[in-house]
Amino acid sequence: MINKEAGWTEIISPVNSYWNMKLGELFRYRDLIFLFVKRDFSAVYKQTILGPLWLFIQPIFTTLIFFFVFTKIAKIPTGGIDPILFYLAGITLWNYFSDCFVKTSNTFVANAGIYGKVYFPRLVIPISIVISNLIKLGVQLIVFAVVFIYKINFEGLSFSFHSTLFFLPVLILIMAILGLGLGIVFSALTTKYRDFSFLLAFGIQLLMYATPIIYPLSYTSGQLNKWISLNPLTPLIENFKFALFGIGHFDYVGLLYAACISVIILFVGIIFFNRVEKNFMDTV
Amino acid sequence: MQVLKVENVYKQYELGQVSTGTMAHDFNRWLHKIRGKEDPYLKITEKNTRDENGGTNFVWALDDISFEVNQGDVVGIIGSNGAGKSTLLKILSKVTSPTKGNIKIKGRIASLLEVGTGFHPDLSGRENIFLNGAILGMTKKEIQAKFDEIVVFSGVDKYIDTPVKRYSSGMYVRLAFSVAAHLEPEILIVDEVLAVGDAEFQKKCLGKMKEVSQQGRTVIFVSHNLVAVKSLCTKGIVMDQGKLVFSGSADEAVENYMNANASKVQPSTVFSSPDDAVGNEFIKIKSVSVQPEKLFITDAIQLDFSFWNYTDELKFNVAFDVIDVFGEVVFGSGHEFTSINNVGSASCLIPSNLMNDGIYSIHVYVHTAGMRKLCDFMDIVSFEVCDKERNHGYYGKINGAVRPKLTWKEG
CATH class of the missing domain: 3.40.50.300 (P-loop containing nucleotide triphosphate hydrolases)
Known part of the structure; x- marks a missing residue:
């Protein structure tokens, strides 16, 4: 957008071009992204007694509840995987996705105070949310690893190494892209019509049941299996479990499918987001 | 350079609540856009005046x-x-x-x-x-x-x-x-x-x-x-x-x-004949004025009143209150006149360096000598007192209803 002739360095105009994603500007503000991440971490556990222990408590207790409800009472099989590990893996990954999605989905509404007073690339905030949740995920994966190692050493669980374990970062990255993409689409929608935040609040619960978190994909069959396979989260969760537990197969096609869908959603999301950010202060 | x-x-703003109505507007805008037409709501947008409502919900907050x-x-x-x-x-x-x-x-x-x-x-x-x-x-x-x-x-x-x-x-x-x-x-x-x-x-x-x-x-x-x-x-x-x-x-x-x-304030009100004038069966206002028309805090302010008298009284008490923009009385003053016939007139001088800067209106009262109220008129005239330029230090408004210039000494 540099008008070289007259030496103008910036032009403020009513609309951006669809293809100007302003990623360069975002890069210039990278320090701000990390400062927001730091802020989220140092501020969130202030004035709590247990502090960062809350990071561990939440997945562990949810796992125990799931174990009692779904394994002990409902007797839903976990496809040959130790139920505790099955749920812990599912919950940890699902939490990451849903935190990315839900927390970025109210970016405009929650940050209207800052956005209304000063300009910086608006995407800085959703991206910082995804990154700080990534750190949280890292900590929770340590919990998972500790339980996993305990089970191997003391309960005789067998573990065989698969090269697909190297795909873990890719799976998490795709999940982050999908969560961010959906989140910013919703953040653009909720700005004017808050109806979408109500939709999201129960939609995210329904989405969990449409993702193989509390049951293995192999437990479903026929039409249902097809629909659940369409969910881009399904191959991510299934592949994650394969990489760790070695049961089933690694679905490369599904992975590619999830990656494509996620990138498209993110792309659409950024375009949408950049459209809305220009005038959202008038309607928020 | x-x-x-x-x-x-x-800059156009849409007033009112976001609701199904605004969604209909959004939809209509989108219909126009895909047909390559201009936003239909830009045409009906009005001048931004707060006190008049022209019936549409669109105003120009910035206009060219x-x-x-x-x-x-x-x-x-x-x-x-x-x-x-x-x-x-x-x-x-x-x-x-x-x-x-x-x-x-x-x-x-x-x-x-x-x-x-x-x-x-x-x-x-x-x-x-x-x-x-x-x-x-x-x-x-x-x-x-x-x-x-x-x-x-x-x-x-x-x-x-x-x-x-x-x-x-x-x-x-x-x-x-x-x-x-x-x-x-x-x-x-x-x-x-x-x-x-x-x-x-x-x-x-x-x-x-x-x-x-x-x-x-x-x-x-x-x-x-x-x-x-x-x-x-x-x-x-x-x-x-x-x-x-x-x-x-x-x-x-x-x-x-x-x-x-200054054009929004009305420093003088003059009626040419009693028929048009404001008032009642006892008193009708002929004129009220504030001078000078453009005032600074360092100016003395002269208020002139004149009125038609339809009573048998000769003794009157003419008084006024100075009211600020918040409707508070800053101060009031009155004086008794003893020989007023058909047309009475009075004037009063507010000293310089007394009023704070701001916009004021005058509330006039006429009473009989026995303090029986004959009439009172709100907002009969208004005027603005402007601040003077300052060279250093504080540039904000000085606190207080009045701003008298007082004598200070060192030590």
Whole structure:
């Protein structure tokens, strides 16, 4: 957008071009992204007694509840995987996705105070949310690893190494892209019509049941299996479990499918987001 | 050299609640857009007047604004509430975008619509300096380089590792302002909200603006504090109801704004015959006037009253109250006249250096000598007392209903 002739360095105009994603500007503000991440971490556990222990408590207790409800009472099989590990893996990954999605989905509404007073690339905030949740995920994966190692050493669980374990970062990255993409689409929608935040609040619960978190994909069959396979989260969760537990197969096609869908959603999301950010202060 | 060029900028606002109605508008807009037509709501948008309702929900908050700013200018944007100053400021700060028109900028632009944006109460002063600096557009490196300077300027070095929620409000504002003051943009946009607060802070804030402009950088200052504009700015822009009505030197702009406002006050009311005059069966007003028409705090004010008398009384008590814009009586005064026949007249002199600056109206009463009320008239005339330019120190409004000039001695 540099008008070289007259030496103008910036032009403020009513609309951006669809293809100007302003990623360069975002890069210039990278320090701000990390400062927001730091802020989220140092501020969130202030004035709590247990502090960062809350990071561990939440997945562990949810796992125990799931174990009692779904394994002990409902007797839903976990496809040959130790139920505790099955749920812990599912919950940890699902939490990451849903935190990315839900927390970025109210970016405009929650940050209207800052956005209304000063300009910086608006995407800085959703991206910082995804990154700080990534750190949280890292900590929770340590919990998972500790339980996993305990089970191997003391309960005789067998573990065989698969090269697909190297795909873990890719799976998490795709999940982050999908969560961010959906989140910013919703953040653009909720700005004017808050109806979408109500939709999201129960939609995210329904989405969990449409993702193989509390049951293995192999437990479903026929039409249902097809629909659940369409969910881009399904191959991510299934592949994650394969990489760790070695049961089933690694679905490369599904992975590619999830990656494509996620990138498209993110792309659409950024375009949408950049459209809305220009005038959202008038309607928020 | 031009550093900022505003070209035919318009800003439309849709009033009222967001509801199914606005969704229908959005849908209609979209229909027009895909057929390649202009937004249908731009045509029915009206002038931005708060007291008249033209029946549509669309108003122009900015209506064809164009101006240019050269490097090193200190531009004051003045106008009454609702003139569009804040909207213009928001567009220049990129918080919202224009509906039509372009703004061209040369160099880095920073806006201070508020100090301490993004301050987190649980974080320490140190952490907040970095966070706030980055929000305002500085890189970590730049902040690090200026960190010590910022801390010294704020004067809170002792508490720099304490969460800012433990700060006194004064310390908080000082730290926040200190970060903002160390920004080095080519163009600085300052909202007058910064200039409220305690006198010391205001002095610091306005002093910093002066310093910035002396370094050859450009400042845009939005205010309705005419004294500050006159004292600090080199150029002035006057806005009214979303339109740019004047652009020129700061002194001329203030003059223009005052004249425009003076037309809103009514310093004299004259009735040529009793038939048209306001009044009742006892008393009818012939004329009431305030002189001079253009008033400064250093002027004496003469009030003249005359009225037609339809009673048999000869003795009257004529009195008035001076009412400020909030409807409060500033003071009242009255006098008894003993020989009034068909037409009575009276005058009163309010001494110079008594009234504070502001807009006032006069409430007139006529009583009999026995204090039986014959009539009273609200808002019969109104006038504005203007402040004088000040050279240094505090530029804000002096507190109080009146502003008498008192004798001070040293020692």
